[in-house]
Amino acid sequence: MSLRSPLGKVRGLGSAKEGVVHWWAQRMTAVALIPLVIWFVASIAAMAGADYSTFRDWIATPMVSILLVLLTIATFHHAQLGLQVVLEDYVHTEWLKIACIGLVKFAAIGLAVATIFSIVRIALG
Amino acid sequence: MASQNRPLSPHLQVYKPQLTSVMSIMHRATGIALAVGTLLLLCWLIAAATGERAFNDVQAFNASWIGRLLLLGWSYALFYHLCNGIRHLFWDAGKGFELGAAYRNGWLVVAASVVLTAAAWIWGYASMGAF
Numbered sequence: 331m332s333l334r335s336p337l338g339k340v341r342g343l344g345s346a347k348e349g350v351v352h353w354w355a356q357r358m359t360a361v362a363l364i365p366l367v368i369w370f371v372a373s374i375a376a377m378a379g380a381d382y383s384t385f386r387d388w389i390a391t392p393m394v395s396i397l398l399v400l401l402t403i404a405t406f407h408h409a410q411l412g413l414q415v416v417l418e419d420y421v422h423t424e425w426l427k428i429a430c431i432g433l434v435k436f437a438a439i440g441l442a443v444a445t446i447f448s449i450v451r452i453a454l455g
Numbered sequence: 456m457a458s459q460n461r462p463l464s465p466h467l468q469v470y471k472p473q474l475t476s477v478m479s480i481m482h483r484a485t486g487i488a489l490a491v492g493t494l495l496l497l498c499w500l501i502a503a504a505t506g507e508r509a510f511n512d513v514q515a516f517n518a519s520w521i522g523r524l525l526l527l528g529w530s531y532a533l534f535y536h537l538c539n540g541i542r543h544l545f546w547d548a549g550k551g552f553e554l555g556a557a558y559r560n561g562w563l564v565v566a567a568s569v570v571l572t573a574a575a576w577i578w579g580y581a582s583m584g585a586f
Contacts, residue, residue, distance in 0.1 A: 357547060360540050367537055371530070371575055378579035379518075382507045389503065409490040416483060445497055448504035 352411060359408035366401040386452050395453040402445045410438035474561045482539045485532040492529040530575055535568040 377388060388394055413434045421427040470476070499517070502509040516522045542564050545551045551560050580586065 357544065360544060364537065364541065367533065371533065372578075375575045375578040376582050379583040382503070382510045385503055385510070389500075405493060409486075409493065412486045413490055416487060441494070441497060445500060448500050451504045 352414075356408065356411045359404045359411070362400070362404045363408060366397065366404060369397060370401055389449060389452045392453070395449055398449050399446050402442055402449070406438040406442040406445075410434050475557055478539060478561050478564065482536060482543070485536040485539075488528070488532045489536055492525070492532065495525060495529065527572075527576070531568065531572045534571040534575070535564070538564040538567045538571070 373388070373394075377385065380388070389398065414431050417427055417430045417434065421430055499510075499513050502513040517526060542551070542560050545560070551557065
């Protein structure tokens, strides 16, 4: 018999020790990505075959830079949350699972920073 | 002691594939593919920030048949994950869960992902002046 209240259980006592935070963040980033992704693919399609300066000028447009940074943050956050669930489902060796999840999270942060740096460099340079 | 005759969930190998189950694993597979494919897109952006030569190299790779094939796969995975993701959001709201509805919106997602991918590529080729 458990002496924990239902509220106590959902507050950080699941297998991930964080309640619904992960689930909720996955949905919020998903909703954010719907318009961002549609805008991005439409823009890329419209610029297919564009040369170097056209592409850079497009990125350097303030609104485009801002949307690209938002897209980057939402994409990498969403991706690492999703990959974490996949690893939790299929990797059953505890140390390996933690190592893989850590690697995915570090990679996501590193790649997101590299992307944002590239956008800012083009926007300001 | 658990009974030896208790029902077990069927192994994947003997489980008849259904639209719903295939679409479910496809959602996960496309999610993983997109995470990897995003790296390709990142190369493009980083190349644009690096310089004209690096950018032209990436553009040349994207224009090659292998590059186009990867972009085609990436774009289909993106549209599939986008459409099926929206289906998931409706499910999260408790809508479209009945068996008939799940099949109907499943086929809708399949059709929409194909149509959107085709539309994006036609648009892309049109902006390159292919038509």
